Amino acid sequence: MKKDIRSVRNIGISAHIDSGKTTLTERILYYTKRIHTMHDVKGKDGVGATMDSMELEKERGITIASAATYCEWLDNEINIIDTPGHVDFTIEVERSLRVLDGAILVLCGVAGVQSQSITVDQQMKRYKVPCIAFINKCDRSGANPVRVVNQFKEKLGHNALLMQLPIGLEADFDGVIDLITMKAVYFDGDKGEKIRLEEIPTDLSQTAHDNRENLIDQAAMFSDELTEAILEEQEVTDEMIFAAIRQGVISRQLTPVFMGSAYKNKGIQPLLNAVTQLLPCPLDVENQALDMDNDEQTVILSNTTDKPLVALAFKLEDGPYGQLTYIRVYQGALTKGDTIVNARTGKKVKVGRVIRMHADQMEDIDTIAAGYIGALFGVDCASGDTFASPGISLTMTSMHVPEPVISLAIFPKDNKSEINISKALGRFTKEDPTFKTYVNAETGDTIISGMGELHLEVYIERMRREYQADVTTSPPRVAYRETITQHAEFNYIHKKQTGGAGQFGRVAGYLEPLQDEDFVFENRIAGGAIPTQFIPACEKSFKTCMKKGPKMGFPITGIRIVINDGASHSVDSSEMAFQAAARGAFLQGYAKAKPVIHEPMMKVVVETPTEFQGAVMATLNQRRALIVGSQDEGPLSVIEAQVPLSEMFGYATNLRSVSKGRAQFTMEFLTYKQVPHAIAEELMKKVVEEKKNVA
Amino acid sequence: MLLNPQCGKTNAELTTDKIIYIKERNISMLKNELILNNPLRRMGYESDDILNKGQFGAVMARAGVGKTAFLVQLALNSMLREKKVLHISLDDHVKKVGLWYKEVFSRIATQYDIPQSGQLWDSVLPHRFIMTFRVEGFSVPKLEERLTDLIEQDIFKPDMMIIDGIPFDDSVNSDLIKLKTLSKKHPMHMWFTIRTHRHEEPDPNGTPLQLIPVADLFEVAIQLVPVGKQIQIKALKGPGTYGDQPVLMLDPATMLIQDQA
Numbered sequence: 001m002k003k004d005i006r007s008v009r010n011i012g013i014s015a016h017i018d019s020g021k022t023t024l025t026e027r028i029l030y031y032t033k034r035i036h037t038m039h040d041v042k043g044k045d046g047v048g049a050t051m052d053s054m055e056l057e058k059e060r061g062i063t064i065a066s067a068a069t070y071c072e073w074l075d076n077e078i079n080i081i082d083t084p085g086h087v088d089f090t091i092e093v094e095r096s097l098r099v100l101d102g103a104i105l106v107l108c109g110v111a112g113v114q115s116q117s118i119t120v121d122q123q124m125k126r127y128k129v130p131c132i133a134f135i136n137k138c139d140r141s142g143a144n145p146v147r148v149v150n151q152f153k154e155k156l157g158h159n160a161l162l163m164q165l166p167i168g169l170e171a172d173f174d175g176v177i178d179l180i181t182m183k184a185v186y187f188d189g190d191k192g193e194k195i196r197l198e199e200i201p202t203d204l205s206q207t208a209h210d211n212r213e214n215l216i217d218q219a220a221m222f223s224d225e226l227t228e229a230i231l232e233e234q235e236v237t238d239e240m241i242f243a244a245i246r247q248g249v250i251s252r253q254l255t256p257v258f259m260g261s262a263y264k265n266k267g268i269q270p271l272l273n274a275v276t277q278l279l280p281c282p283l284d285v286e287n288q289a290l291d292m293d294n295d296e297q298t299v300i301l302s303n304t305t306d307k308p309l310v311a312l313a314f315k316l317e318d319g320p321y322g323q324l325t326y327i328r329v330y331q332g333a334l335t336k337g338d339t340i341v342n343a344r345t346g347k348k349v350k351v352g353r354v355i356r357m358h359a360d361q362m363e364d365i366d367t368i369a370a371g372y373i374g375a376l377f378g379v380d381c382a383s384g385d386t387f388a389s390p391g392i393s394l395t396m397t398s399m400h401v402p403e404p405v406i407s408l409a410i411f412p413k414d415n416k417s418e419i420n421i422s423k424a425l426g427r428f429t430k431e432d433p434t435f436k437t438y439v440n441a442e443t444g445d446t447i448i449s450g451m452g453e454l455h456l457e458v459y460i461e462r463m464r465r466e467y468q469a470d471v472t473t474s475p476p477r478v479a480y481r482e483t484i485t486q487h488a489e490f491n492y493i494h495k496k497q498t499g500g501a502g503q504f505g506r507v508a509g510y511l512e513p514l515q516d517e518d519f520v521f522e523n524r525i526a527g528g529a530i531p532t533q534f535i536p537a538c539e540k541s542f543k544t545c546m547k548k549g550p551k552m553g554f555p556i557t558g559i560r561i562v563i564n565d566g567a568s569h570s571v572d573s574s575e576m577a578f579q580a581a582a583r584g585a586f587l588q589g590y591a592k593a594k595p596v597i598h599e600p601m602m603k604v605v606v607e608t609p610t611e612f613q614g615a616v617m618a619t620l621n622q623r624r625a626l627i628v629g630s631q632d633e634g635p636l637s638v639i640e641a642q643v644p645l646s647e648m649f650g651y652a653t654n655l656r657s658v659s660k661g662r663a664q665f666t667m668e669f670l671t672y673k674q675v676p677h678a679i680a681e682e683l684m685k686k687v688v689e690e691k692k693n694v695a
Numbered sequence: 696m697l698l699n700p701q702c703g704k705t706n707a708e709l710t711t712d713k714i715i716y717i718k719e720r721n722i723s724m725l726k727n728e729l730i731l732n733n734p735l736r737r738m739g740y741e742s743d744d745i746l747n748k749g750q751f752g753a754v755m756a757r758a759g760v761g762k763t764a765f766l767v768q769l770a771l772n773s774m775l776r777e778k779k780v781l782h783i784s785l786d787d788h789v790k791k792v793g794l795w796y797k798e799v800f801s802r803i804a805t806q807y808d809i810p811q812s813g814q815l816w817d818s819v820l821p822h823r824f825i826m827t828f829r830v831e832g833f834s835v836p837k838l839e840e841r842l843t844d845l846i847e848q849d850i851f852k853p854d855m856m857i858i859d860g861i862p863f864d865d866s867v868n869s870d871l872i873k874l875k876t877l878s879k880k881h882p883m884h885m886w887f888t889i890r891t892h893r894h895e896e897p898d899p900n901g902t903p904l905q906l907i908p909v910a911d912l913f914e915v916a917i918q919l920v921p922v923g924k925q926i927q928i929k930a931l932k933g934p935g936t937y938g939d940q941p942v943l944m945l946d947p948a949t950m951l952i953q954d955q956a
Contacts, residue, residue, distance in 0.1 A: 155788065515813065614844035621850045629782075629789035629825030630841070632832050640789055673817065 005303070005371045006281045007076045010328070012097060012129070014120040015106035020136045024106055024262040025069075025080060031193065031268055032071035032078070068315075068326055068357045068373055076276040079373040097123050099314045099328040099373065102249075102279030103131040104271070109143035109259070111636060113151040114607055121156045130249045132256045132278055133158070134271055138166050139173040139261040142635060149257055151633075158255040161218050161245065162211055164270065166259055167201060176259060176267055177204060179212045180238050185270060192265025219244040222254065242277050250280045282371030287330045289386070289394040292343070299394060301331040305369045308332050308389035309340060312396045313381050316431045325376045326357070327368065330396070332389060334374070335367040343386040343395040353377040382430045404436050405600045405645055405669050407449035408456060409474040420469035421446070428459055435459060449479070452667060453649060478646040480683070481598040481672055482549030483558040487512040490589030491565070494581035502572035505530075505581035507538055509563035511589045519546055520560040530566035530578065537575040538563060541582035550587055551595045552687045557672070561586070597680045598672040600645040605638060606655065608663035613637040615658040623647035624676075642670055725815055726775045729807060744773060744855065745933075746884035751875065751912055752933075755889040755903050756919035761926055762888040764950035765919060766857050767799045769886060773855050774822040781845075781853035781883075782823060783838070785830045785860030792825045792859075802949045824851045830862065835873040846881060856885045863889050863905035871912050891918075902931060919945060928952065 015021045029035045070079045081100060097103065103124060107117060124131055133152060135145045145166055152160045164176040167184055175186040177200050184201060188194040200208050216236060220227045223244030229236050248254025258274055260267015282303055289310055290296045301310055309332035317324045327334065334340065338351045355362040355375050368374035381387075386395040412418035425437045425448070435455070437448045450456045453476060463469040491508040507530065514520055521539045530538070542561050549556045566581075604625070608616045613630065616639055620627055625641040648667060655663050675683065746752050754762045770780040784792045800819075804812035826841060845851040856878070861867065878885050891903040898907055906916060915933035919926050926945040944953045 613841070614848065617844065617850055618848045621848060626821055627824065627850065628793060629827065631789050632826075632828040632837075634829070634832060638789075 005283055005369070007276075008079070008281055008371055009076060009275055009279050010079045010081075010099065010101045010282065010371070010373055011275060011279055012081045012100040012103040013106060014097070014103055014124065014131075015108075015117060020108070020262050021106045024104075024134065024136060024268070027192075027262050027265060027268045028078075028080065028272060029069065029071055030191065031272065032073050034069065034071045068375070070356055070373075073272045074276055078272075078275060081373075097127045097129050099312060100127075100129055101282055101285045102275070103129050104275070105131045105133045105255075107133055107135050107148050107152065109135045109137040109145055109148060109261075110140050111607070112144075112148040112633065113155045118156065121158075125252075128252060130252050130280055132249065132258065132271075132274055133160065134267075135257060135259040136262050138169060138259050139171065139264045139266070141170050143169050143173070145169075145257075145259045147634070152255070152257065159218070159248075159253055161215060161248075161254055161256045163215070163245075163256045163274070164259050164267070165204065165208055165211060167204065173261060173264070173266065176270065177208050178270065179208060179215050180241055182208065182212060187266045187269075192268065195269055216241060218254065219248065222247040222251070246278050246280075249278050250284050287396075289330070289396050292393040292395055301370075301394075303331060303370050305333040307370075308392045309334055309338070309387065310389075310392065310394050310396070311340075311368075311387045313376075313379075313383060313385045313387065316381070316383050316427075322378055323380070324357075325379045325381060326373065327376055327387070328373045329368045329370050331370050333367050333369045334376075334387070339390060340387045341390050341392075342381055343388055343393065344382070345385075347380075348390065349379050349381075349387070351376060351379070383433060403479075403669075404434060404449035404451060405479055405602075406452060406456065406476050407447050407479060408476045409440070409445035409447050410460065410471045411445070411473070413470040413472060417469040417471060420467040421463060421471060424459075424463045424467040424469055428462070445474070447477075451669075454652075476649055478644075479600060480552070480554040480675070482551050482554045482556045482595055483598055484511065484513050484556075484590065484593035484595050486594050488589045488591075488593035490585040490592075492581055492585035492588050493567070494577055494584055496577075497572075501574075502569075503574065503577035503580065504567075504569035504572035505534070505577040506565075506567035507563055507578065507581045507585040508565035509561065509585070509589075511559055511561045511586070511593055513593075514558045514560040518557045518559075519543065522560065522562040524562055524564040525566060526564075529568075530563070531568055531573070534568065534573065534575060534578040535563075537578040538582040541579040542586055545583060545586040545590075549595065550590055552597060552684060554597065556590075557598070561589075597675040597683060599675045599679075601642050601670045601673045602645050602648060602667045603670040604641050604643045604648070604651075604665055604667045606641070606663055606665040607636055607638050608659050609635060610637045612659040612663055613639065616655065616663055619651070619654050619658055623651070642673075643667075644673075644675075645669075725809060725811065726818075729803065729809075730772065730775050744778070744884060745769070745915055746886075747914075748854075748882040748884055749875070749879045750884045750914040751871070751878070752884065752886045752915040752917070753889050753906060753913050754886065754917050754919065755891050755906065755931070756926075757891055757893060757921075760919045760921060761945045761947075761950050762890070762919065763795055763859055764799060765917075765928070765945060765952065766859065766886055766888065767795050768803075768952055770823065770855065770857060771796065771800055771803065771819065774819040777822060778854040779852060780823050781842070781851065781856045782825045783856065783858045784825065784827045785833050785858075787827065787860075789825045789827055792827065796823065799950065802951055806949070806951060824853070830860065833861070835870050835877065839873075839877055842877070842881065852881070853883050856883055857887075858885060859888045861887060863909070868909055871909050875912060900931075906931075 013021045013025055026035070068079065068081050070077060072078070105117070105121065105124070107113060135148050137143055138145060149160050149162060152158050163179055165179065166176060167174045175184060177184050182200060184198045186196040186198060188196050216226070216230065219241050220230055223240065226236065226240045226244045229240060245254060245256055249256065256274065256278060258267065258271045260271065262268060287301045287303070288298045289301055291299050309329065311327050311329040311334055313325045313327050315326035317326070334351060334354065336351055336354050340349050340351060341347070342349060353376070354365050354368060355377065356365050357375050362375070365374065388394050410421065412421050428435050429437055435448065435450045437446065439445070440447055448456060448459065450459070456476070460471060460473060463471055487510060489510045491506070493506040494503060496503040509524070521542055523535050525535070546556045546559065604620070606616050606620070610632070617627060617630070620639065620641045620643060623643050624647050625643040628640045628642060631638040631640070651665070655665055754765050756762050770782060773780050782792055800816055801812065804815070809815060824845070828837070861870070874885060889903065889905050891905060895904045897903050901918070902910060902916070903918070906913065910916070910932070913932060916931040918929045918931050920929050924947065926947055928943040928945060945951070946953045
């Protein structure tokens with residue numbers, strides 16, 4: 001492990017699906033000598049890329065779990081987190097970004113800025129991750145890096161700065177022109193390992209000079225030294241330019257753009273140089289924690305090893321030797337044998353094995369210092385937990401965790417599977433906060449819920465493969481909600497006199513629709529109409545009612561309940577009586593407040609070759625979509641629509657068949673919207689039928 | 696099957712046809728209120744749409760004066776009347792065009808103090824379709840192909856089309872003639888934005904240079920002219936040209952059309 005933290009880079013590689021990020025990572029590992037042969041994602045050799053260590057990932061050619069690895073380049077240590085590109089696994093991307101200091105945003109030289117690139121970019125903005133861009137696939141037919149750079153500026157709003165120019169394109173793509181050193185860079189040898197520097201081809205010389213001028217002009221915005229040198233016509237050194245650009249990158253005001261073809265082994269080494277020269281080291285990034293003893297005040301962490309430990313467990317994996325916890329240390333050092341405290345549970349943990357990961361191989365180390373990423377064995381924790389030195393009550397800011405939108409019931413096929421399912425579910429829920437599971441109290445079914453069909457599919461497949469748990473599933477269920485549409489008053493008396501102590505309570509007030517919040521309870525009782533000690537009982541009872549709507553049994557959202565009157569009895573009133581009165585009041589008011597059913601609407605973005613645009617729109621139209629618009633992007637057309645989640649099941653297959661497999665789509669939760677009357681009636685029938693079946 | 700003696704429909708048909716839910720009634724009342732409040736009604740145009748089917752209208756102004764905001768208000772007015780609007784932009788992306796609508800709508804909602812603006816927005820949104828092209832990739836045959844797709848598959852049949860950002864250069868004449876045919880084939884009216892330039896002198900009637908060669912194709916032309924700190928809406932061609940109508944302004948703060956009276 002490097003002693004100097006300035007030579008450490010914690011980076012991620014983020015991109016749209018199929019932009020080639022796993023291939024790029026594979027090349028980086030090869031050139032940094034972490035691996036000795038290169039495999040392709042869906043290579044003929046059947047080995048698969050090194051970072052795709054899960055069997056399922058190799059089979060489907062997608063990266064599911066982010067694997068962490070490290071490598072060395074020009075005396076710098078680079079920790080790389082490979083991140084998945086599917087929206088279904090966004091929590092993985094978000095977790096990775098949370099612990100990174102910088103990122104490489106990979107863009108496809110042909111398809112350009114795609115919908116997932118936009119999602120990933122937004123996530124980078126949320127976590128303020130500086131990035132450099134790499135335009136991949138410059139060897140492919142239709143590649144046009146200049147168009148991609150323009151899209152990068154227009155669609156993502158980046159101040160993109162061309163650092164290189166391509167020498168030839170598509171099948172003629174030979175190498176790149178470095179606009180700082182003003183040399184043509186070629187990649188010779190079987191695997192592009194031999195770099196040959198030449199003079200810039202004469203036909204590109206003028207363009208290169210113009211672009212260099214532009215580069216220096218833009219870089220000068222971030223450095224007084226460079227501006228002075230230009231104004232006083234002194235020599236502008238490469239170091240000056242790099243320093244200025246680095247400043248722009250760290251402040252997220254500049255995004256340098258590199259290019260190449262990972263598959264053809266071109267342009268990778270200059271990108272690695274850029275990672276070390278332009279992306280920030282842990283010292284350049286300000287990390288904050290929350291002080292739990294001090295009303296969650298933000299505290300700036302120091303990034304030094306002499307301070308008490310603050311570390312974040314950002315990923316868990318169930319390996320052959322037990323639970324593996326990926327950890328990033330933000331302050332202090334984590335050493336073998338130390339005692340640390342889990343800030344969430346307050347439990348003390350003794351640090352056992354400390355390791356450094358390289359995809360699915362590992363290396364034992366003694367300590368993880370501030371700024372580094374490593375992994376621990378045998379530590380019981382959940383993903384997102386903070387570990388700190390005893391006596392320190394700091395916790396890292398919580399990560400944004402979206403609510404699951406889809407669920408399905410799973411049934412074990414045999415007894416052995418039943419035991420294994422529970423083990424698997426325990427593991428998955430710890431690993432992934434967007435994956436949730438519970439037992440339906442009415443039906444006794446085990447329900448799993450997550451962020452999309454593919455998300456749940458992958459977990460079911462993992463149950464089969466990793467836990468030998470054979471399961472059958474019910475059709476996916478959508479997380480419907482109930483809400484009210486108008487103001488309604490209630491005034492309910494609960495009175496019971498059946499021998500023994502009586503029960504009495506009257507609750508009056510109103511309920512009304514509420515936007516942006518799920519539940520607000522307001523107590524406007526004056527003059528002690530309801531004694532103060534019974535108010536919490538009323539609130540508790542209202543909250544319980546919200547869990548299951550009287551209309552169809554879905555959870556209720558968006559209600560403000562105000563109580564402004566009531567009555568009590570000196571002997572017969574009790575907490576229980578007021579709970580019952582509040583329940584009665586709620587049911588009375590709710591029935592009058594015109595309740596409706598809401599369903600999750602998804603923002604669906606389909607990218608399709610233009611010739612299939614009509615067919616794709618038809619598929620969306622059949623699914624109750626509101627098509628917002630279509631965007632012509634040269635050979636591709638991007639269609640944006642809002643579609644009810646309940647209509648999206650099986651869409652991937654449908655889309656593949658109408659577009660000959662050439663269209664792809666992304667989907668993310670947008671909002672809840674009212675279900676049309678006809679559909680609501682159908683739902684109602686289903687609910688009634690289900691209730692009958694249960695009975 | 697039993698038929699209702701009054702209207703000759705089955706009960707099932709009646710439930711879908713005749714029932715107006717209270718919430719929907721409120722929304723339609725809100726829509727009517729907004730339509731009645733529309734200041735453009737006072738500009739002397741015979742129909743609420745200003746243009747009839749097959750007719751062309753132009754909104755002219757220098758860059759940044761408010762052409763898109765003006766047209767978005769015309770579009771919203773049509774959408775409130777349940778007319779379908781196809782908005783074509785050659786400058787902006789779908790997201791940006793969508794934001795224009797959202798922004799202008801929320802300003803109108805604030806101005807008229809609309810309580811259920813979210814529901815009203817949800818009810819007008821299905822009446823809009825945004826299509827964007829790159830300027831160099833735009834052609835009338837391509838547009839016609841897309842439009843036919845939408846109409847034939849019953850996805851969207853526009854009553855009004857806005858074309859924002861088409862360059863009014865030498866080649867525009869032939870494009871406009873093709874578009875005129877298109878507007879008659881699929882009956883609809885079309886609005887265009889025309890960017891004028893400070894350094895170009897208009898003709899003696901005040902018609903900007905870009906419009907002169909194609910003026911015959913346009914039934915209505917409206918110019919947005921900055922006057923002091925305000926933007927005046929001036930009719931150059933069509934009703935309201937002779938100064939007998941109230942002066943309308945585009946409020947530079949909200950970009951909403953205002954009646955100065």
